[in-house]
Amino acid sequence: NAGVTQTPKFQVLKTGQSMTLQCAQDMNHNSMYWYRQDPGMGLRLIYYSASEGTTDKGEVPNGYNVSRLNKREFSLRLESAAPSQTSVYFCASSGETQYFGPGTRLLVL
Amino acid sequence: AQTVTQSQPEMSVQEAETVTLSCTYDTSESDYYLFWYKQPPSRQMILVIRQEAYKQQNATENRFSVNFQKAAKSFSLKISDSQLGDAAMYFCAYRRFTGNQFYFGTGTSLTVIP
Numbered sequence: 001n002a003g004v005t006q007t008p009k010f011q012v013l014k015t016g017q018s019m020t021l022q023c024a025q026d027m028n029h030n031s032m033y034w035y036r037q038d039p040g041m042g043l044r045l046i047y048y049s050a051s052e053g054t055t056d057k058g059e060v061p062n063g064y065n066v067s068r069l070n071k072r073e074f075s076l077r078l079e080s081a082a083p084s085q086t087s088v089y090f091c092a093s094s095g096e097t098q099y100f101g102p103g104t105r106l107l108v109l
Numbered sequence: 110a111q112t113v114t115q116s117q118p119e120m121s122v123q124e125a126e127t128v129t130l131s132c133t134y135d136t137s138e139s140d141y142y143l144f145w146y147k148q149p150p151s152r153q154m155i156l157v158i159r160q161e162a163y164k165q166q167n168a169t170e171n172r173f174s175v176n177f178q179k180a181a182k183s184f185s186l187k188i189s190d191s192q193l194g195d196a197a198m199y200f201c202a203y204r205r206f207t208g209n210q211f212y213f214g215t216g217t218s219l220t221v222i223p
Contacts, residue, residue, distance in 0.1 A: 045210070048209060050209045070144065091155075094211070095207070098204075099156065100146075100153070100154035
């Protein structure tokens with residue numbers, strides 16, 4: 001039982017490059033989330049998915065797209081990375097309680 | 110939108126002593142969930158404790174306990190017999206009973222002094 005897994009753990013991009021962050025959960029949760037956390041700050045919700053086939057914008061969706069591929073997987077895509085997207089990204093899933101992946105550190109140069 | 114406020118950006122405690130972290134929240138709901146998460150330097154977000162609003166009894170997990178005051182909309186975390194491994198950022202979070210979104214406070218950084 002791995003819980004929530006994320007790949008990659010660390011990534012360096014150049015401005016304008018694209019990439020997809022992958023997330024999977026094995027807890028049979030309906031809801032999944034993507035957050036970003038900047039230094040000294042709390043979590044900000046980018047997108048969430050209440051169930052397979054649905055996605056909704058969170059607080060800071062600009063510059064990101066998501067795909068809820070199936071019940072287990074929820075990916076986050078940066079189409080054209082910008083330095084302002086340098087952050088730590090967390091995927092989470094929830095039933096009544098939210099559980100988090102280990103995070104992805106993204107550096108955009 | 111719901112708001113969760115952690116008014117103590119930083120706290121410190123002597124090893125083996127007790128410390129209380131504060132959290133208040135704003136809601137018009139009667140049923141909801143409250144959580145405390147711990148984020149150590151590894152950055153992993155770890156669930157510490159959870160409280161259902163309909164339960165009057167305060168939740169307890171080993172050295173961690175909460176003081177849930179529903180009328181005051183207050184949800185503080187007490188850490189007893191503090192250990193060096195308790196040093197971390199602590200986040201308070203709220204979730205409506207029938208909702209999907211979780212609302213987080215800005216965190217309290219706890220230092221444990223040997």
